[in-house]
Amino acid sequence: MTHRIWLAPMQGYTELLFRDVYAEIFSGVDIAISPFISALPEGRAKDREWNDVLPDDNTKMPVIPQIMGNVAEDLALLANRLYDLGHPVVNINLGCPYKMVAKKKKGSGILCFPDELDALLETLVSRMKGRLSIKTRLGRHTREEFHTLIPIYNRYPLEDLTVHPRTGIQMYTGEPDLAFFEEVLPEIRHRVIYNGDLWSLTRFEALSNRFPSISDWMIGRWILPNPFLPAEIKGARFExxxxxxxxxxxxxxxxxxxxxxxxxxxxxxxxxxxxxxxxxxxxxxxxxxxxxxxxxxxxxxxxxxxxxxxxxxxxxxxxxx
Ligand SMILES: Cc1cc2nc3c(=O)[nH]c(=O)nc-3n(C[C@H](O)[C@H](O)[C@H](O)COP(=O)(O)O)c2cc1C
The missing domain is CATH 1.10.167 (Regulator of G-protein Signalling 4; domain 2)
Structure with missing residues (x-):
């Protein structure tokens, strides 16, 4: 199987400067999702966040912009501005674990309100000129929330679904819940991108043997201490x-x-x-x-x-x- 490697969005880390330098020195990353762009009223965005995804500047590593918000109309306007800029696919952040974000029902904060999430996706998808992809955790408080989320995600024509198998309140502690992920994976009808604690080739081999249907892998924090990993996954070796x-x-x-x-x-x-x-x-x-x-x-x-x-x-x- 040919594996595709995604660079995870990490605010304060994987902005354009990092993506450019990485692509100049290393290989193996196929595509990145940008750190989130907050959807401001009328689909506006902060200059700094908008400028990070300008296609003319992002020539070294393809990038899919990520948006975050809780107002479907603002998200759709922003997604359409990004479409007009040259981005046919936009990713929505349904994973951010931070309380300040989550209490506004953004990021992972909306996962425990499935009806509101469904309504948001309905409006967003119906108004978008381009295609939507999603990056999600298993739930806000418990992994069981995912049983309700899967049928919602399955209803929409998503480009793909990135799953980081932790809950929001778990932040980055504990282990990704691989047993639960394995159990629910067959129920997801979208292409799944696995994300979470992919830190070494040995770990990659274990995960890809365990989840043979997955061809897309997203690496976040571990790209810094192990920037060789994407190339190693594709067969390169380093002294x-x-x-x-x-x-x-x-x-x-x-x-x-x-x-x-x-x-x-x-x-x-x-x-x-x-x-x-x-x-x-x-x-x-x-x-x-x-x-x-x-x-x-x-x-x-x-x-x-x-x-x-x-x-x-x-x-x-x-x-x-
Ligand atoms: C400092 C930092 C910033 C992050 N920023 C974002 C973000 O903007 N959007 C997002 O979806 N995830 C964000 N994440 C989560 C990562 O994309 C990823 O899901 C998480 O780190 C788990 O993957 P890893 O174990 O490979 O790091 C961030 C994580 C960290 C540590």
Missing amino acids: EEEKLLLLKRFHDAIYERQVERLDGPGHVTSVMKAFWVYFKDAFEHGDRLFKPLRRISDIDSYEAAVAQLFAGKPAVADFNV
Whole structure:
């Protein structure tokens, strides 16, 4: 089977700058979903979020824009503006776990109101010029909510359904519920994209053996410590030395572009520290080495701390579990 690899949307991480750099240095990712664009009244969007998906700029990695909101009319207007911009498919975020979002019945917050979700999808799909795809969790509070959600999703002509088999309140803790996912998968009539804790080739092999009907895989957090994985899934193999070299190129390209883009060392170091929250796990003892970096806000100390990390070894073994 030919596998298709999706880069997950991650606000603050997988914006255009990251997608460009990733595509310049690594291979294997076929397509990305953008971090969410909030649907403002009359289908407006914040400039920063809108500019992230301009087709003329997104030439290195194909991207499907993701929208988020709870007003079907605003979502449809935004989806149609994106269609006119050149995006035939738009993804809706039904997974965001954060309370501030969920309490407004956005993201995973609408999953426990299935009638409202159904009405929203009905209006949205009927008004959209293009096609809709969905990214969902199993439910807001319990996985059992998914039994009600599947027939709703099945009623609409979706492009695909990305499933992250956790509940909203679970946030990112615990394990994706693979046993439950396995049980309900045959009931979903759409192409399913699996998402959640896909961190290594060994893990991919286990998942693809367990779910042989799935050809589409989405990788989020683990793309930072293991940017090699998409290419490995497609057959590439890397030596330790080559990995270190590529990790360095990856970091340096992100860093240089952030320095060009952002105002002042405080801003640059704070964005780069967020990058290292996940990237540190690319290194043996990354946790320990990351600690001094967390307190730094000037460029010289940042570069010295980073040099320490790159003097180490890539954490190859950690990923083969
Ligand atoms: C910092 C961060 C930002 C995220 N932003 C979004 C987002 O904008 N839209 C979305 O659908 N999911 C978002 N997610 C969820 C991821 O797309 C993905 O579903 C989740 O991380 C599980 O996949 P993983 O185990 O491969 O990371 C975000 C996750 C993180 C950690």
